Structures are given as C-alpha cells and as structure tokens.
Amino acid sequence: MAIKKFYSNKAKVGWRWEAGKKQYYSWGLDIRLASGKRLREPGFASRELAEAAGARIRLSEINRKYELVDLQSFPTLRELANRRLATVSDHAERVRSERVLNVLSDCLATKGLADPKINELTTAAISVYVEHRHQEKVKDETINRELRIIAATLNQAKHFFPNLEDWHPPRVRFVKVEKTRRERVVNSGEARSILYYLLKPQGSDESKKIFLSRRRAGLLFILSAVTGARPGELLRLSEQDILTDLNVLKITGRKTRFKKAKTVRYFPLIDVVKTILKEGIEIRAGEFIFSKKGTITETYYKQIRNACEFAGVTYGRKVRGGLIPYDLRHTATTLIAQSGADMETLSSITGHSHHSLWHYTHASNESIGRAVSVLERFASSALEAIPLSCDDGGLSLDTVQSVGNASLLN
Numbered sequence: 001m002a003i004k005k006f007y008s009n010k011a012k013v014g015w016r017w018e019a020g021k022k023q024y025y026s027w028g029l030d031i032r033l034a035s036g037k038r039l040r041e042p043g044f045a046s047r048e049l050a051e052a053a054g055a056r057i058r059l060s061e062i063n064r065k066y067e068l069v070d071l072q073s074f075p076t077l078r079e080l081a082n083r084r085l086a087t088v089s090d091h092a093e094r095v096r097s098e099r100v101l102n103v104l105s106d107c108l109a110t111k112g113l114a115d116p117k118i119n120e121l122t123t124a125a126i127s128v129y130v131e132h133r134h135q136e137k138v139k140d141e142t143i144n145r146e147l148r149i150i151a152a153t154l155n156q157a158k159h160f161f162p163n164l165e166d167w168h169p170p171r172v173r174f175v176k177v178e179k180t181r182r183e184r185v186v187n188s189g190e191a192r193s194i195l196y197y198l199l200k201p202q203g204s205d206e207s208k209k210i211f212l213s214r215r216r217a218g219l220l221f222i223l224s225a226v227t228g229a230r231p232g233e234l235l236r237l238s239e240q241d242i243l244t245d246l247n248v249l250k251i252t253g254r255k256t257r258f259k260k261a262k263t264v265r266y267f268p269l270i271d272v273v274k275t276i277l278k279e280g281i282e283i284r285a286g287e288f289i290f291s292k293k294g295t296i297t298e299t300y301y302k303q304i305r306n307a308c309e310f311a312g313v314t315y316g317r318k319v320r321g322g323l324i325p326y327d328l329r330h331t332a333t334t335l336i337a338q339s340g341a342d343m344e345t346l347s348s349i350t351g352h353s354h355h356s357l358w359h360y361t362h363a364s365n366e367s368i369g370r371a372v373s374v375l376e377r378f379a380s381s382a383l384e385a386i387p388l389s390c391d392d393g394g395l396s397l398d399t400v401q402s403v404g405n406a407s408l409l410n
Contacts, residue, residue, distance in 0.1 A: 076118070080118055
C-alpha cells in the first residue's frame with residue numbers, strides 16, 4: 001500500500017495549491033486489493049486520513065474473509081448518535097451531547113467524511129474535532145469533557161447494534177492537561193466585607209429587581225460557606241427539600257455521577273440556615289428558592305465580582321489569588337477538617353468521596369501550629385534530661401554519649 005500525493009492541473013474541491021510544482025494536490029492511496037484489482041483513490045486532506053482509509057480497507061477485507069461482520073450493517077455516526085441520545089434522560093446532558101456530536105459531524109464533513117459510517121472513523125479523524133475546538137479558543141479541560149461524550153457514544157455501539165461485537169472503536173486521544181488544584185480559602189474578613197455589599201439595603205439608584213438579585217446572591221454566598229455545598233446544588237433547592245419534621249435540609253448531588261443515582265445528603269437545619277432559607281423563600285423569583293430555573297447565571301457571578309471589587313478582594317479563576325464562588329466549598333471543607341472531624345463526618349456533610357477530600361482541605365497557620373506543637377511535645381519528651389548545648393558537653397557531631405542505658409550516635 002502506497003500513500004502519496006496526487007497532482008492535478010485543475011482546481012478540485014479540497015485540493016491544495018503547491019507553489020513548487022505549480023499544481024493542485026491532495027493525499028491519496030494506491031493499493032492492491034485482495035481481488036487483485038488496483039485501487040487509486042485521491043482526495044484526502046492529509047496523509048493521516050489517507051493512511052487511516054487504507055487501514056480500514058485492509059481491515060474490511062479481513063472481516064469479509066473471515067465473515068466477522070456484515071460490512072453493510074455498519075451504522076452511520078448519526079444513527080449511533082440518535083440511539084444514544086434517546087437513552088439520555090437528563091435534559092442538560094442530552095443537549096450537551098447533541099451539540100458535541102453535531103459539531104463532530106460538521107468537522108468530519110469539512111474533511112470529506114459527510115455522515116460517515118462508524119467503521120470509517122479513525123483516531124486522526126476524531127482529532128479534527130480537537131483542532132476545531134482549539135481554533136475556537138476552548139479550554140483543554142472543556143475539550144476533554146466533550147471527548148468523553150464522543151468516546152462514550154462509540155463505546156456503546158456494541159450495545160445498540162449487537163452485530164458489531166467484533167468491531168473495536170477507534171482510540172480517542174485526550175488533550176494533556178496539567179493537573180492543578182485551587183488553594184484559595186476565604187477568610188472571615190473577606191466574607192464579612194463581601195456580605196456587607198451583597199446584603200446592604202436597597203440603594204436609591206437601584207431597581208428592586210437588581211436589589212433582590214443582589215440579595216439572593218448574598219444569601220447563596222453565605223449558605224455555600226455554611227453547608228460546603230456546590231453552587232449548582234443550592235440553586236436547585238426548593239421548599240420540598242426543607243424537611244422541618246426531621247430538622248434537616250436535603251441536598252441532591254449535581255455532579256454527573258450523582259444524577260442517575262439521585263445521591264442525597266442531609267444538612268442540619270441550624271438557626272443560620274433556617275434564617276437564610278426563610279428570606280430566600282420570601283424573595284424567590286421562581287420555582288426554586290435561589291434561582292428561577294435552577295441553574296447558575298451570569299448575574300450571580302456579576303454580583304460576586306462587584307462585591308469583591310467593593311471589598312478590595314481579587315476576583316477571578318485565572319487571576320493569582322483570585323476568589324470565585326466555588327472557593328466557599330474549599331473553605332467549608334477546610335474548616336470542618338481543622339475542627340478535628342473524622343473523614344466519615346466530613347464526607348457526609350460535603351458529599352466528597354474519601355479519595356478527593358485531600359483536594360479540598362487546606363492547611364492554615366492555626367492547623368500547622370497545632371500539628372507542630374504535637375511534634376514539639378514528642379521531641380521534648382524524647383530529649384528530656386539530655387543537654388543540647390555544646391558548652392555543656394551535649395550532643396556534638398562526632399561523639400557517642402551514654403544516656404541512661406541508651407547511646408546517641410551523632
């Protein structure tokens with residue numbers, strides 16, 4: 001099998017101009033089929049796509065030879081996508097999956113693969129999607145989340161089409177992302193200044209709508225700090241989640257892995273939580289206590305940003321030392337951990353798995369001081385009655401001294 005450039009004096013769709021030869025060219029393959037027939041196929045946008053097509057031809061010949069799969073029964077990417085979307089119950093996830101798969105189809109169409117069958121897909125073809133998203137300045141973390149949707153769709157092909165039992169989906173190459181962790185914890189002074197702005201009375205030049213929006217942002221801000229819940233979880237709270245007979249607030253997990261299982265946890269209805277919820281209900285704007293549709297909006301971020309500017313607190317995810325609303329979850333988790341609570345208690349309050357708690361708990365001067373004091377007491381006890389001053393003939397670097405029945409080598 002030969003992969004080479006094909007040249008033409010005439011302009012063709014998808015062919016490029018090569019100044020050196022003053023001709024148009026495209027990549028293509030020159031292959032001898034098992035039947036003995038020679039196949040010469042130009043028109044590929046890159047060498048990788050031509051190589052992938054040749055590999056697929058060889059694979060299809062092997063499948064046909066050993067009757068592993070009926071080649072005519074391969075579904076198209078669109079058929080597979082429709083089957084998968086029909087099984088996604090969560091509305092937000094379905095909309096996101098549909099958008100990603102539509103963009104993938106559009107990207108493949110620009111490379112000459114309009115509505116391809118899934119056996120025509122290759123790793124190089126899927127990488128076209130990554131290039132497209134990079135051109136749109138999309139973050140690598142977002143691209144990887146979208147690639148997981150693509151990978152999941154391809155991996156479920158065998159479930160929707162049983163005759164594809166021997167078919168293996170192409171590998172999806174994820175973007176390498178440097179692992180980082182946020183260390184930002186909100187101190188009490190910063191929280192006090194931010195809440196002063198968010199919960200202050202209505203200004204003379206402020207509309208009631210803006211005032212109530214600011215007030216709700218303040219209530220949500222302090223509730224996030226008290227419960228350690230994700231903002232998305234609190235925005236979905238309704239009156240039905242306030243279980244007064246049990247004196248608890250029901251919080252439903254909103255991360256993807258929690259949605260199907262409907263994982264819930266219960267936070268005690270302490271006085272400050274009752275007060276926040278009571279006012280939230282009085283000034284609510286829709287079905288949910290702190291939001292109209294149960295989703296976070298740009299208005300909330302704008303109110304927090306304004307409050308940070310008022311308080312002189314740096315704001316922003318990508319800004320060094322910047323504060324974002326999610327930092328309140330880190331803050332609550334850290335404070336609970338520093339109180340001496342065990343991992344089971346911490347996990348039941350915040351909803352973290354044990355292996356992820358290290359990511360959310362941070363050391364403070366107080367906790368470091370308590371830890372060091374324990375080590376200091378240990379060292380003091382171990383060195384009791386042992387002079388450390390060199391003037392007293394204590395621990396020198398090249399002597400062996402007897403202390404009781406023990407010897408210290410230095």
